[in-house]
Amino acid sequence: MSSEKAIAVQINGIGRELSAPANETLLDCLRRHGFFEVKSGCEKGDCGACAVQIDGEPVDSCLTLAWTVEGRSVTTLEGLNDTDNPHPLIAAFLEHGAVQCGYCTPGIMIAAEALLRETPEPSDDDIAIALSGNLCRCTGYTKIFAAIKQAGEVLRAGGNDD
């Protein structure tokens, strides 16, 4: 049996203690503790459904061991969905219909949020490079690209447009 311990971690800005065995991935650990917005897809780093940010950098939680985020800050989709101040990506995805089954959406928003922080006015190429680790099998990406560009416009204009 692998050893088990409790790790202290900030999740979406709130300090938590999560118990985890040494061989548990962050993906499994988060879902076991109720963070169901983190999705399990390929479990080998291809699809991006499990993406979360660690200290602001998107990573695949299926390829991250839970113990290795001790003392760090983890952001899941819910971290972008502050009820008072939702991230403009959320309204833009709704408006453009950039969601069909929705399974890839949490990971795409996590990847797109990091893109918009570094590149507020991304080109199609910038978006394609940023999303190359996120597979969507429903939408064909067109609406996702449009939504990300619109969210960028909203952010550049200084925040939410509602």
Next chain:
Amino acid sequence: MLRDFELDMPADLQETLACLPGGTPLAGGTNLLVDLRARRESAERLVWLGNIDAFRDIKIEDGQAAIGGGTTVGDILRHPGMERAAPALVDCARVFGGQMVRNQATLAGNVCSGSPAADSVPPLLSLDAELCLASATQVRTIALDDFYTGFKKNRRSPDELVTGISWPVPGPNTANRFYKLARRKGDAITVVGVAVTVTRDGNTCTDARIALGAVAPTVFRAKEAEALIIGETLTEERVDEAAQKAKELSDPIDDLRASADYRRDMVQVLTRRLLNQAWQSLGEKEAGR
């Protein structure tokens, strides 16, 4: 669930090196965790490298670039000096895995995985990189060109860690390029990867390196092809000869991504294309002075 293993979390480099005999280094985990899950890997003790101080530092000074053993592919993309210090490596970083994998995967890990399709290796070979290896008892450097001994085999001993990678920054008369041929740009395993370095003095190529990925048991330098262009003017004929030689030196396999014949042909096409682009870009620079 992954199979059972223990996870050491040493606090610094010294502790890490003390853990390594009998432990498997865990950096980004983008190969190791996939292999553990697929039961291709059976390590019983992993050693997490994420706590080593300054392990992701990048230094570019005095004509030399040096990155720490924990530098990720994403770090390469975000560093403003890399565009000049390692053009081929930046070309590679853009099409390496996806954004999340780039933020996790380390260059040292990619080099040590030893896959013939490891995308950072042709650029690093084209830059004449060397590796710094440390164990609890010694530190040594080894040329990347001398590192591989066979398919997924290299000269790192189990108690050693790659603590850094360094290379000379290409001068203004040197062009350095990489092209990855794959079914899509990112998130795909390479069919053929080619990196070239060309140094031009007037109408003479004074130095050249050609590194080929995914077309032999290891990534390798096509030195006989390099020899055909060093000291020459890169006319269409010279470039064709070098590209033909690179093709002959390739020894690829058939697999689900491409046939061996296709790979050989693409080595020729891409070597020719990259040499021409490199040579011409330097010509334009000369004319523009």
